[in-house]
Amino acid sequence: MKSLVILLFSGLITACRGNSSYSLPPKLLLVSFDGFRADYLQNYEFPHLQNFIKEGVLVEHVKNVFITKTFPNHYSIVTGLYEESHGIVANSMYDVITQKHFSDFNDKDPFWWNEAVPIWVTNQLQENRSSAAAMWPGTDVPIHNTTPSYFMNYSSSVSFEERLNNITMWLSNSNPPVTFATLYWEEPDASGHKYGPEDKENMLRVLKEIDDLIGDLVYKLKMLGLWENLNVIITSDHGMTQCSKDRLINLDLCIDHSEYTLIDLTPVAAILPKTNKTEVYNKLKNCSSHMNVYLKEDIPARFHYQHNDRIQPLILVADEGWTFVLNKSSLKLGDHGYDNSLPSMHPFLAAHGPAFHKGYKHSTINNVDIYPMMCHILGLKPHPNNGTFGHTKCLLVDQWCIKLPEAIGIVIGVLLVLTALTLLMIIMQNKLSVPQPFSRLQLQEDDDDPLIE
Numbered sequence: 001m002k003s004l005v006i007l008l009f010s011g012l013i014t015a016c017r018g019n020s021s022y023s024l025p026p027k028l029l030l031v032s033f034d035g036f037r038a039d040y041l042q043n044y045e046f047p048h049l050q051n052f053i054k055e056g057v058l059v060e061h062v063k064n065v066f067i068t069k070t071f072p073n074h075y076s077i078v079t080g081l082y083e084e085s086h087g088i089v090a091n092s093m094y095d096v097i098t099q100k101h102f103s104d105f106n107d108k109d110p111f112w113w114n115e116a117v118p119i120w121v122t123n124q125l126q127e128n129r130s131s132a133a134a135m136w137p138g139t140d141v142p143i144h145n146t147t148p149s150y151f152m153n154y155s156s157s158v159s160f161e162e163r164l165n166n167i168t169m170w171l172s173n174s175n176p177p178v179t180f181a182t183l184y185w186e187e188p189d190a191s192g193h194k195y196g197p198e199d200k201e202n203m204l205r206v207l208k209e210i211d212d213l214i215g216d217l218v219y220k221l222k223m224l225g226l227w228e229n230l231n232v233i234i235t236s237d238h239g240m241t242q243c244s245k246d247r248l249i250n251l252d253l254c255i256d257h258s259e260y261t262l263i264d265l266t267p268v269a270a271i272l273p274k275t276n277k278t279e280v281y282n283k284l285k286n287c288s289s290h291m292n293v294y295l296k297e298d299i300p301a302r303f304h305y306q307h308n309d310r311i312q313p314l315i316l317v318a319d320e321g322w323t324f325v326l327n328k329s330s331l332k333l334g335d336h337g338y339d340n341s342l343p344s345m346h347p348f349l350a351a352h353g354p355a356f357h358k359g360y361k362h363s364t365i366n367n368v369d370i371y372p373m374m375c376h377i378l379g380l381k382p383h384p385n386n387g388t389f390g391h392t393k394c395l396l397v398d399q400w401c402i403k404l405p406e407a408i409g410i411v412i413g414v415l416l417v418l419t420a421l422t423l424l425m426i427i428m429q430n431k432l433s434v435p436q437p438f439s440r441l442q443l444q445e446d447d448d449d450p451l452i453e
């Protein structure tokens, strides 16, 4: 009997596993459309993306990391670490000890990246697996002496079509197989900065173009027979908020430029004082009521933005929509980088593939939670990180999770059943006890006597 059960059970497991396709290693394509603010999804039409979501999962808000800039957040997604822990703390950095500078055009020194190990490196160290990148900050840098087996040097002039063609080619015919791949695109960030997110007409056009690119992506994956077995995550690094010439904070009106070195300007200014730090702090503190000025040691803990030499002694955080300028600076109509608790700074996440549920919506996760989820999908052991795997369990088919509405339903259901049972028992008891109110009293003397014997 026992062996029959085991036989049936193992047969069931084999049947569920299906055949050869499941013995192939799982594959994952991670896509970022830079600056895709979460609520664009509610306020504009995305027919292709909505189709993708209908057969996959959607996380409506992804809480990203402070500062809400491009390089830091892309590196958090692939390492699961806060900025202070992965070391890419801004798009513009200066290291006092080595006197090195980092900027988006001077980002190839591994020194800046080596404080963390991105997932494409870990994936590559697995036997018989390789990684590929059609761009993503850091993928053209030998981090811990390792680049993806297949990658492109960063160039904004390479078209989406070429990036897509090459990444899908690498995903389909490489040996050892490419199991982790990235695809990066500069929009809607570039247009968000240029027009501002409140320019409905221009954003409508740009976001329609992005939806068409998502259509091209799905079409291409289907044509190449990659669609069924590939896990695809579409997400972004940050959102965007409207700025204005009426919301400027001119630092030149408060402090002479000779007193400090400006490492990064807006909306989080990184200040390295040249003279007396306290005096610089006092002058800046008094500059505007539309910002917060922090000594490094006083930066709020919720930002997780303190414990790194690359964070400067003074930082200024502009209020949403305000811009730091110097006398000669120009203004962008849209910007990001602000407090990561602002909804306008959040992107979304959508995912599709054998690892994900179909038609499931989730309200929020942190962007550092994406890393442990990706490691789980790829069967990789994650490096120590700041993400929580449990936050993403509801998205995954191989995990059990309690979804809030169901949990409430179950609790209410159980309470109703218990109430009904209690009522029933009370009624029954009353029915039984009513006809013989006195016999009970008489019986009481005998209560201690054993019933049987």
Ligand SMILES: *[C@@H]1O[C@H](CO)[C@@H](O)[C@H](O)[C@H]1NC(C)=O
Pocket (backbone or CB within 6 Å): 018, 019, 020, 021
């Ligand atoms: C096995 O794989 C083939 C080809 O990939 C597919 O047509 C077939 O339906 C699969 N069978 C099961 C039981 O999954």
Ligand SMILES: *[C@@H]1O[C@H](CO)[C@@H](O)[C@H](O)[C@H]1NC(C)=O
Pocket (backbone or CB within 6 Å): 127, 128
């Ligand atoms: C790696 O691939 C080779 C050749 O395809 C195979 O013999 C070997 O067993 C594979 N190793 C692992 C760990 O899958």
Ligand SMILES: *[C@@H]1O[C@H](CO)[C@@H](O)[C@H](O)[C@H]1NC(C)=O
Pocket (backbone or CB within 6 Å): 151, 152, 158, 162, 166
């Ligand atoms: C994409 O692949 C083609 C064909 O292999 C190659 O010629 C081209 O240089 C690649 N593009 C990039 C940006 O690497």
Ligand SMILES: *[C@@H]1O[C@H](CO)[C@@H](O)[C@H](O)[C@H]1NC(C)=O
Pocket (backbone or CB within 6 Å): 151, 152, 153
């Ligand atoms: C990237 O650029 C470097 C330096 O210009 C060059 O040596 C290398 O071959 C390029 N790599 C790829 C994959 O294009």
Ligand SMILES: *[C@@H]1O[C@H](CO)[C@@H](O)[C@H](O)[C@H]1NC(C)=O
Pocket (backbone or CB within 6 Å): 276, 277, 278, 279
């Ligand atoms: C810096 O300035 C503050 C206030 O003006 C003063 O109390 C302090 O002694 C100065 N520190 C140094 C190192 O000069």
Ligand SMILES: *[C@@H]1O[C@H](CO)[C@@H](O)[C@H](O)[C@H]1NC(C)=O
Pocket (backbone or CB within 6 Å): 252, 253, 257, 327
């Ligand atoms: C900036 O402009 C203000 C007002 O026009 C002027 O007083 C100040 O000297 C200027 N500062 C610099 C550094 O140019």
Ligand SMILES: *[C@@H]1O[C@H](CO)[C@@H](O)[C@H](O)[C@H]1NC(C)=O
Pocket (backbone or CB within 6 Å): 081, 082, 085, 304, 384, 385, 386
């Ligand atoms: C984030 O993770 C790193 C690596 O485990 C750890 O050193 C750091 O203390 C964590 N940060 C927080 C705020 O927990």
Ligand SMILES: CC(=O)N[C@H]1CO[C@H](CO)[C@@H](O)[C@@H]1O
Pocket (backbone or CB within 6 Å): 285, 286, 287, 288, 289
């Ligand atoms: C903007 C601001 O806070 N200005 C203050 C700077 O300090 C002087 C004197 O301490 C105040 O009078 C200003 O209101």
Ligand SMILES: [Zn+2]
Pocket (backbone or CB within 6 Å): 034, 035, 069, 070, 071, 189, 237, 238
């Ligand atoms: Zn960005």
